[in-house]
Amino acid sequence: MVSLATLKGPPPYLTRLEGLAPLAPEEVQSLQAVTLRAPVLRARREIVGEGEPVRQPRLLLSGWAARVRDFANGRRQILHVLLPGDLIDLWQQQKPVAVGAVVALTDVRVAPAPNPLGPTSGLAQAYVSCGEIEQRYLFRQIARLGRLDAYERLADLFLELHERLRLVGDATDDTFPLPMTQEMLADTLGLTSVHLNRTLQLMRRENVLELHGNTVRMLDADRLRALVEYQSVPTHIQERRSP
Amino acid sequence: MVSLATLKGPPPYLTRLEGLAPLAPEEVQSLQAVTLRAPVLRARREIVGEGEPVRQPRLLLSGWAARVRDFANGRRQILHVLLPGDLIDLWQQQKPVAVGAVVALTDVRVAPAPNPLGPTSGLAQAYVSCGEIEQRYLFRQIARLGRLDAYERLADLFLELHERLRLVGDATDDTFPLPMTQEMLADTLGLTSVHLNRTLQLMRRENVLELHGNTVRMLDADRLRALVEYQSVPTHIQERRSP
DNA sequence: CGACAAGTTGATGTTACTCAAAAGTGGTGG
DNA sequence: CCACCACTTTTGAGTAACATCAACTTGTCG
Numbered sequence: 001m002v003s004l005a006t007l008k009g010p011p012p013y014l015t016r017l018e019g020l021a022p023l024a025p026e027e028v029q030s031l032q033a034v035t036l037r038a039p040v041l042r043a044r045r046e047i048v049g050e051g052e053p054v055r056q057p058r059l060l061l062s063g064w065a066a067r068v069r070d071f072a073n074g075r076r077q078i079l080h081v082l083l084p085g086d087l088i089d090l091w092q093q094q095k096p097v098a099v100g101a102v103v104a105l106t107d108v109r110v111a112p113a114p115n116p117l118g119p120t121s122g123l124a125q126a127y128v129s130c131g132e133i134e135q136r137y138l139f140r141q142i143a144r145l146g147r148l149d150a151y152e153r154l155a156d157l158f159l160e161l162h163e164r165l166r167l168v169g170d171a172t173d174d175t176f177p178l179p180m181t182q183e184m185l186a187d188t189l190g191l192t193s194v195h196l197n198r199t200l201q202l203m204r205r206e207n208v209l210e211l212h213g214n215t216v217r218m219l220d221a222d223r224l225r226a227l228v229e230y231q232s233v234p235t236h237i238q239e240r241r242s243p
Numbered sequence: 244m245v246s247l248a249t250l251k252g253p254p255p256y257l258t259r260l261e262g263l264a265p266l267a268p269e270e271v272q273s274l275q276a277v278t279l280r281a282p283v284l285r286a287r288r289e290i291v292g293e294g295e296p297v298r299q300p301r302l303l304l305s306g307w308a309a310r311v312r313d314f315a316n317g318r319r320q321i322l323h324v325l326l327p328g329d330l331i332d333l334w335q336q337q338k339p340v341a342v343g344a345v346v347a348l349t350d351v352r353v354a355p356a357p358n359p360l361g362p363t364s365g366l367a368q369a370y371v372s373c374g375e376i377e378q379r380y381l382f383r384q385i386a387r388l389g390r391l392d393a394y395e396r397l398a399d400l401f402l403e404l405h406e407r408l409r410l411v412g413d414a415t416d417d418t419f420p421l422p423m424t425q426e427m428l429a430d431t432l433g434l435t436s437v438h439l440n441r442t443l444q445l446m447r448r449e450n451v452l453e454l455h456g457n458t459v460r461m462l463d464a465d466r467l468r469a470l471v472e473y474q475s476v477p478t479h480i481q482e483r484r485s486p
Numbered sequence: 487c488g489a490c491a492a493g494t495t496g497a498t499g500t501t502a503c504t505c506a507a508a509a510g511t512g513g514t515g516g
Numbered sequence: 517c518c519a520c521c522a523c524t525t526t527t528g529a530g531t532a533a534c535a536t537c538a539a540c541t542t543g544t545c546g
Contacts, residue, residue, distance in 0.1 A: 099379045099476075100386075119362055131334065135378065142322045146388045182492075194494085437502090437527090441526090444526085
């Protein structure tokens, strides 16, 4: 049941963080150390409760999670999808109020994020980059919900997930795992699950997408990128090459 | 033409930052120093261009600005409204790509944000808090666009602006200045200006709101708060009092 | 096999968008 | 002071996108 792509190579969270900044060997070790005691949390459990004080930043080692806002009348909005290697509550060290619960979408492993060696160490830089990158994805989520229609929203989300999963080695050139129900997708995109379902079928009929089991295959990513005026977000180490 | 509320007391940006952490006297001085050379930018000018490298964080001293994403077909989404005392591009020190342009909504004064004395100084804490608070407002913007209808979105935005302006001393208990056109509001809320206009009129007819010139008066803020399940965001220094 | 969650389908209702034009507002120069 | 301009706000009529409600089907797992 584990995604094939994760069977080889370093664990996703390491791939991710080392892609952001060169880590000191001690930092890599402390990452591996926290991994050992990392508990497994079952799907649908809360990782951080709504309004619960935040002790320290945590690192999502494996599995998917999401920050969620629930409304009284049953409406629910997924604010942000968290993938392996993402940090949870990066800087809420000082202030005790979490915004929205963080729930596990799949079974997940979560560990306290180890402390960087110093304020300018590789790990510290990686954490900062994480926060920066997350902010950009939040901006994208806002633009998505504000100005894209259902078809475009779904395309844009798939492009984002594909891009992010490639960074941690969990996606191939044209496929990625999608362990979310259609209802979760709908809650991410501000749609009803019924409408999301129809949008998904339209994409399949138009042969831009295949969705078998939990695997998405993008058949015409370029068309989707053009449709939503896709702008790549991730800022990787090797970025300074000339185009 | 200056808002009456700003004529007395310390400047808004100082009110804001001192509310977040106790600043060292030297830090207050360096803030006052950058103020002197702060240029005035006219409304509708770009403060940060789309994709333009970010030199350093900047501080919005006065006026309103917004981070914006423009689409080719004329669609536009305001991602986040920036008020006096807000920081622009807090942590994009390392990575050169800005996400979305930042444009002045009114005439603004912008200064480079002075460096904190040290990593744990009051100013450094205030900057971190700023980032944290901004993230919460981004989460709120996402929930707003994803799960609220037009009426609720507008109510929620007004409640947010009122709350934030109170922190900088630019609002009274029930009024605040609103130097945005209806089109800007629509672009913030993911609506058309036509529909926004009708929603505003509905609010006026229901006597929850008055809007004269650039001043909003909230006549029944409690009802609006209940409607959108309002949760206060700002984390202020004096927060630890018992309720 | 039975039960529960997820996905699918159809019919109908509502919210918000589109297009188009009119009316109000403020600033500028003659 | 008025005429003019550009911009903003307002109004109306028709339409499209998405929601709602209520089944029904498919899969999965014990």
